[in-house]
Amino acid sequence: MKGAVLYGPRDVRFEERATPQITQSTDAIIRLSATCVCGSDLWPYRGIQRLTEPAPMGHEYCGIVEEVGSAVKRIKSGQFVIGSFFASDNTCPACQIGYQSSCQHLQPVIGAQAPVLRVPLADGTLVATQDRPAQGLIPSLLAVSDVMGTGWFAADAANVKPGCTVAVVGDGAVGLLAVLSAKLMGAERIIAMSRHETRQKLAQEFGATDIVAERGAAGVARIMELTRGVGADSVLECVGTRESMMQAIEATRRGGYVGYVGVPHGVELDADGLFFTHVHLHGGPAPVRRYLPKLIDLVLSEKIKPGKVFDLTLPLERVAEGYRAMDERRAIKALLQP
Amino acid sequence: MKGAVLYGPRDVRFEERATPQITQSTDAIIRLSATCVCGSDLWPYRGIQRLTEPAPMGHEYCGIVEEVGSAVKRIKSGQFVIGSFFASDNTCPACQIGYQSSCQHLQPVIGAQAPVLRVPLADGTLVATQDRPAQGLIPSLLAVSDVMGTGWFAADAANVKPGCTVAVVGDGAVGLLAVLSAKLMGAERIIAMSRHETRQKLAQEFGATDIVAERGAAGVARIMELTRGVGADSVLECVGTRESMMQAIEATRRGGYVGYVGVPHGVELDADGLFFTHVHLHGGPAPVRRYLPKLIDLVLSEKIKPGKVFDLTLPLERVAEGYRAMDERRAIKALLQP
Numbered sequence: 001m002k003g004a005v006l007y008g009p010r011d012v013r014f015e016e017r018a019t020p021q022i023t024q025s026t027d028a029i030i031r032l033s034a035t036c037v038c039g040s041d042l043w044p045y046r047g048i049q050r051l052t053e054p055a056p057m058g059h060e061y062c063g064i065v066e067e068v069g070s071a072v073k074r075i076k077s078g079q080f081v082i083g084s085f086f087a088s089d090n091t092c093p094a095c096q097i098g099y100q101s102s103c104q105h106l107q108p109v110i111g112a113q114a115p116v117l118r119v120p121l122a123d124g125t126l127v128a129t130q131d132r133p134a135q136g137l138i139p140s141l142l143a144v145s146d147v148m149g150t151g152w153f154a155a156d157a158a159n160v161k162p163g164c165t166v167a168v169v170g171d172g173a174v175g176l177l178a179v180l181s182a183k184l185m186g187a188e189r190i191i192a193m194s195r196h197e198t199r200q201k202l203a204q205e206f207g208a209t210d211i212v213a214e215r216g217a218a219g220v221a222r223i224m225e226l227t228r229g230v231g232a233d234s235v236l237e238c239v240g241t242r243e244s245m246m247q248a249i250e251a252t253r254r255g256g257y258v259g260y261v262g263v264p265h266g267v268e269l270d271a272d273g274l275f276f277t278h279v280h281l282h283g284g285p286a287p288v289r290r291y292l293p294k295l296i297d298l299v300l301s302e303k304i305k306p307g308k309v310f311d312l313t314l315p316l317e318r319v320a321e322g323y324r325a326m327d328e329r330r331a332i333k334a335l336l337q338p
Numbered sequence: 339m340k341g342a343v344l345y346g347p348r349d350v351r352f353e354e355r356a357t358p359q360i361t362q363s364t365d366a367i368i369r370l371s372a373t374c375v376c377g378s379d380l381w382p383y384r385g386i387q388r389l390t391e392p393a394p395m396g397h398e399y400c401g402i403v404e405e406v407g408s409a410v411k412r413i414k415s416g417q418f419v420i421g422s423f424f425a426s427d428n429t430c431p432a433c434q435i436g437y438q439s440s441c442q443h444l445q446p447v448i449g450a451q452a453p454v455l456r457v458p459l460a461d462g463t464l465v466a467t468q469d470r471p472a473q474g475l476i477p478s479l480l481a482v483s484d485v486m487g488t489g490w491f492a493a494d495a496a497n498v499k500p501g502c503t504v505a506v507v508g509d510g511a512v513g514l515l516a517v518l519s520a521k522l523m524g525a526e527r528i529i530a531m532s533r534h535e536t537r538q539k540l541a542q543e544f545g546a547t548d549i550v551a552e553r554g555a556a557g558v559a560r561i562m563e564l565t566r567g568v569g570a571d572s573v574l575e576c577v578g579t580r581e582s583m584m585q586a587i588e589a590t591r592r593g594g595y596v597g598y599v600g601v602p603h604g605v606e607l608d609a610d611g612l613f614f615t616h617v618h619l620h621g622g623p624a625p626v627r628r629y630l631p632k633l634i635d636l637v638l639s640e641k642i643k644p645g646k647v648f649d650l651t652l653p654l655e656r657v658a659e660g661y662r663a664m665d666e667r668r669a670i671k672a673l674l675q676p
Contacts, residue, residue: 093568093591094568094591094593094616097593099592099593102593102614102615102616229442230431245609253432253435254435254437254440255432255437255440260613263613264609264610264612265610266610267608267610268606268609269606269608270605270606270607271583271602271607272602272603272605274602274607275601275602275621275622275623276440276622276623277622278432278439278440278620278622278625279620280619280620281618281619281620282617282618282619284613284614284615284616285613287616
């Protein structure tokens, strides 16, 4: 089969790879219905995260099970399944309290920008739907695999409650779906920070009540103005830079909550300053597995359409074009059809 | 009157100071029943926190109201009162959600190592008892003014719940009272980190079930061993150094809680590492005012005796001896009798 392999900065190739096979008795092999490019794929694509060797890319997926290993009991061939970017056993102490992305037997899912994918720990990782979903629901089910689950975790980690005021830092797919998540959790006011018109519009469609185009100190000042000098109850950090973290912490009311899901790259936090802000800080790689059953139900019942973040659809062989469009911010997120 | 003034490293003088008077209409003047030396007083005493001029010391207090300003409505002369080290209006948005130590009109209380003290924002800051308490309860009521309230906040910020496993980093008065707080909140297992026999004993008296004498990586390894490789549900950080913060974060289970109340001094936190631990981080200067009514009740009904942390009692004029004993760790905490 052919799949996407990253060789170095801005060098994604669609090339021949060995078709995945069962290597552990707990594996499943899935034929993908759709896959996509993630914002986090752009870190190595831009050379900020260094590669030591060519890397098969992609970790978002849904599709039909083709084969399962001998130890797989729950997942069966022919089922439509969705999983997270981290494989987890779903039985260890971390999984049992809902932190499957800190599973004691955690394994990354690698190489999903391809027609066929091997998923480790299939019973713990995959959630099957009762029936095969309609084609039109595929983008939204795919979004649940990472960006929707991550946006939901940002809102959950930031303690979003009915009636509260939320600010979202970051207008990528995760930030936009963090807006949708906050809306679903009953936030009364949702301030989206974005300077891109198409993203502002989607944020508003997902439930944003206010848009702040300013960044850094000016962005914080604007949020303070909008909240009468108090700050937001919950701030959802969906970028991962020092600037965005500080912006999130400073925009939060004293005693409020920051949920951070942007993977930090070289961020040092000043604990002396943090101490006096009284914010609650929680985040990390989203435990998407915890939320899959609920989010899949919301998609199947058409209560949410997170697939709207895909504003570019390409055949899989044009994957490099998807990276380019996202890198240049011409597209929010590129869906790839195998 | 005479009170304690710090002139520089290890130079505390008991000298003539102007007797405090009402300067704002919201002030109260209190004749202190007892006062004490705080672990945080040792930062400037040791020269780690620099002074620009001689500083009147002390911020823990309880006593009889002598006079109130014209705008004070709730607090009256003759009442026995306890307050926090931060004066707060108890009406602003931060106060209303229970973060009085982030009050929009926050003022420090200064100069409590003296017979008489001015407390700003008296109505918001002070809590009066119905009757004058018995003399034997004074040390425990004094402890509520800071160290007991701070230990309680550490446990509250670390989400201590019935049945959970707690670890406490730091065996000063706050750490020991964090043990007592965790016990009161129903923790099943409480691991106190201490290498001092007298402090270990008091920790056990307050409810510690395990003692870990190791520090740093060895201390974390021991906690992991005691928790079958999972980590503690809640870790209470009561020191404020980078080493103690890292020890706390690393000893916490994935998805667990760190409550930090040790004032950080030059601590930088690696957000990249923190991200993958999945810990919840919350802390800051304790909002003691939030807890005063409850903690005073617990003392008056003799359900708790936090005053046990005072293992040295001195007449106020020997205040310098109290600093020395605490600096040399010969005493946990020195009570001063005006």
